[in-house]
């Protein structure tokens with residue numbers, strides 16, 4: 001008896017970052033787009049809480065209680081007075097420490113999977129509350145699609161999109177730590193006046209219209225200078241994608257994955273081939289967004305039909 005949940009990666013089409021708050025976090029205007037690169041999280045009743053992981057980056061994923069999927073199971077179990085004894089298996093396809101919210105995806109996936117397995121009956125609002133406790137990106141991993149996140153990025157407003165956007169993602173040779181990138185943002189901004197983060201209206205309009213050229217003209221990431229400062233070689237990857245014809249090239253979130261918006265899947269294949277040939281990155285993937293948020297894709301048949309086990 002297992003439940004499997006599929007959860008998407010994200011790219012930030014706008015990431016406006018304010019000054020550091022007293023609690024160390026930064027207020028954001030964070031426009032998320034979920035894209036079709038997925039982790040699958042399967043939970044199965046077990047004698048004790050245990051995490052396993054497979055996939056190209058599996059060796060970099062912690063399997064102890066710090067794994068966001070394990071933390072999600074513990075948080076849900078605590079709220080409903082249950083024993084969090086489950087085996088969580090993560091089939092990982094989202095790059096680790098890439099700025100694509102892979103860990104957050106697993107947190108949201110485990111939460112939705114455990115909720116279905118245990119039949120807690122938690123409301124969407126309760127699940128989103130737990131997500132926000134787990135991390136700033138976790139609520140969006142649950143919701144998917146496109147959304148504006150304010151506060152730490154956890155207070156979401158769903159955005160309508162008028163079409164599908166094609167992307168190419170270039171994975172870097174090493175990861176970048178999200179807190180380190182925010183610290184570098186603070187260092188680079190020392191002594192300057194950092195404006196309040198505000199969502200860009202032209203960007204929201206471009207998403208609503210499904211217009212890739214307008215979106216390309218409006219994308220921005222305030223963390224990009226900090227990511228480039230810590231990882232200068234990313235400039236070569238961005239340049240290679242632009243030369244290959246990408247409409248826009250930007251660092252994804254805190255990086256170091258770089259994201260290239262292209263006109264259609266045919267252009268995606270062309271830009272992906274050029275990036276691979278450039279030798280400026282580890283691997284290249286194509287994906288489209290918006291993609292659905294955390295979705296149960298497999299569960300025991302008695303639950304599908306709604307009859308008792």
Ligand SMILES: C[C@](O)(CO)[C@H](O)COP(=O)(O)OP(=O)(O)OC[C@H]1O[C@@H](n2ccc(N)nc2=O)[C@H](O)[C@@H]1O
Nearest residue numbers: 024025026028135136137138152153178179182253254
């Ligand atoms: C860069 C983004 O991925 C963009 O979506 C997110 O802002 C980061 O989200 P996340 O990885 O879920 O981040 P969290 O686990 O909440 O926080 C990790 C660390 O990132 C920094 N952090 C994160 C979010 C935020 N609004 N301000 C911050 O300064 C803090 O140093 C924090 O300790």
Ligand SMILES: Nc1ncnc2c1ncn2[C@@H]1O[C@H](COP(=O)(O)OP(=O)(O)OP(=O)(O)O)[C@@H](O)[C@H]1O
Nearest residue numbers: 067068096097098099100101102103104106137178
């Ligand atoms: N389930 C998980 N999968 C991957 N990393 C995890 C997981 N749980 C905890 N971590 C830890 O989180 C760190 C960041 O991993 P993650 O893949 O979430 O980064 P990210 O994609 O850059 O995140 P974000 O875009 O949300 O800032 C990893 O180095 C790892 O130590």
